[in-house]
Amino acid sequence: MSDISSASNMSSLAADLTIVREFLDRTNIPAELRVTERDALISQIKELLQTRRAKLVAHYYTDSLLQDLAEETDGFVGDSLEMARFGRDCEGEVLIVAGVKFMGESAKILSPEKTVLMPTIEATCSLDIACPIDRFSEFCNEHPDRTVVVYANTSAAVKARSDWVVTSSIALDVVDHLQANGEKILWAPDKHLGSYIQKTTGADMLLWDAACVVHEEFKSRGLTDMQQIYPNAAILAHPESPAAILDVADIVGSTTQIIKAAKNISNQEIIVATDKGIFHKLQQVAPDKKFIIAPTAGNDATCRSCAHCPWMAMNSLQGVVNSLLNFTNEIKVDDSLACRAMVPLQRMLDFANSNKLKVQGKA
Numbered sequence: 486m487s488d489i490s491s492a493s494n495m496s497s498l499a500a501d502l503t504i505v506r507e508f509l510d511r512t513n514i515p516a517e518l519r520v521t522e523r524d525a526l527i528s529q530i531k532e533l534l535q536t537r538r539a540k541l542v543a544h545y546y547t548d549s550l551l552q553d554l555a556e557e558t559d560g561f562v563g564d565s566l567e568m569a570r571f572g573r574d575c576e577g578e579v580l581i582v583a584g585v586k587f588m589g590e591s592a593k594i595l596s597p598e599k600t601v602l603m604p605t606i607e608a609t610c611s612l613d614i615a616c617p618i619d620r621f622s623e624f625c626n627e628h629p630d631r632t633v634v635v636y637a638n639t640s641a642a643v644k645a646r647s648d649w650v651v652t653s654s655i656a657l658d659v660v661d662h663l664q665a666n667g668e669k670i671l672w673a674p675d676k677h678l679g680s681y682i683q684k685t686t687g688a689d690m691l692l693w694d695a696a697c698v699v700h701e702e703f704k705s706r707g708l709t710d711m712q713q714i715y716p717n718a719a720i721l722a723h724p725e726s727p728a729a730i731l732d733v734a735d736i737v738g739s740t741t742q743i744i745k746a747a748k749n750i751s752n753q754e755i756i757v758a759t760d761k762g763i764f765h766k767l768q769q770v771a772p773d774k775k776f777i778i779a780p781t782a783g784n785d786a787t788c789r790s791c792a793h794c795p796w797m798a799m800n801s802l803q804g805v806v807n808s809l810l811n812f813t814n815e816i817k818v819d820d821s822l823a824c825r826a827m828v829p830l831q832r833m834l835d836f837a838n839s840n841k842l843k844v845q846g847k848a
């Protein structure tokens with residue numbers, strides 16, 4: 486019998502949300518630039534990338550200008566894991582990571598010899614915030630019989646306390662494999678992703694209680710209404726979305742899997758339940774299709790994270806310039822912590838290789 490349960494012995498989710506709110510209150514979205522300012526910054530970045538022997542690595546959720554710039558300068562746009570793998574394998578001495586803090590940390594863990602910078606170090610993730618190492622460690626200690634599997638959206642310290650790190654593109658395969666070995670799992674931090682994996686694999690999973698502030702906003706009622714307007718549209722959803730969304734989705738997958746599906750699916754209209762930063766790449770890979778953002782709980786000012794991650798939005802052209810010019814916002818991970826965090830990360834990479842799975846982040 487599989488057993489799905491929430492971490493009921495943890496402090497309440499309300500306490501976590503208070504901390505998340507504090508971080509959200511500190512976010513500040515860069516102001517719109519005039520075209521001349523924008524073009525001047527782009528030229529300056531191109532020059533700095535060369536003189537600093539640096540590569541720009543951007544996530545699909547960041548500003549389209551940063552994504553284009555990364556590709557034009559032989560950098561990289563992709564999901565969190567592939568960003569780190571590109572960083573590890575590329576020739577530059579400096580990586581400038583446009584994304585959120587855990588991505589900078591993963592890049593540093595996989596590339597200890599490189600200088601890893603970020604346009605802002607204030608950019609974090611509600612999943613990372615809601616899974617502090619001290620409480621997480623206690624939770625693990627209370628369940629020593631369970632294999633600890635954590636999502637990549639966690640701090641280096643949480644990774645170091647785990648047996649496996651997974652991204653959304655490989656989580657199902659890893660849990661399937663562990664279940665076949667008869668292992669019981671302690672999963673953190675995303676409860677929706679954990680619950681989706683549990684339902685799909687039937688594994689015995691104990692779940693941490695945290696969620697992504699962006700995906701949590703997608704609402705099934707609005708989605709049903711939207712389906713009346715677009716009856717022929719396919720629904721593609723990221724597994725950080727609530728179960729009611731995943732239940733009606735045609736395809737559930739990571740950012741990379743969503744982009745691939747959008748290209749291959751025959752539907753001309755596609756409703757997408759993930760951060761709208763991904764629309765830039767979606768429109769590039771399938772220019773003739775119509776992409777529609779799935780409905781969220783609030784609108785404009787009433788919604789803090791209407792399908793766009795407030796932390797991803799903090800990455801700006803000006804931030805890239807400042808960081809490259811002055812080597813500010815450098816990501817450092819303590820050596821011994823990095824060594825310990827590398828073990829579960831490497832386990833995932835080896836698993837992907839030995840199973841001929843493509844844990845790919847480039848669509």
Ligand code: 13P
Nearest residue numbers: 564565652653739740741
């Ligand atoms: P990926 O691992 O697909 O890049 O997703 C990261 C993320 O933060 C999704 O919200």
Ligand code: SF4
Nearest residue numbers: 610611697698699794
């Ligand atoms: Fe974290 Fe959600 Fe932002 Fe992704 S979109 S970085 S999971 S808060």
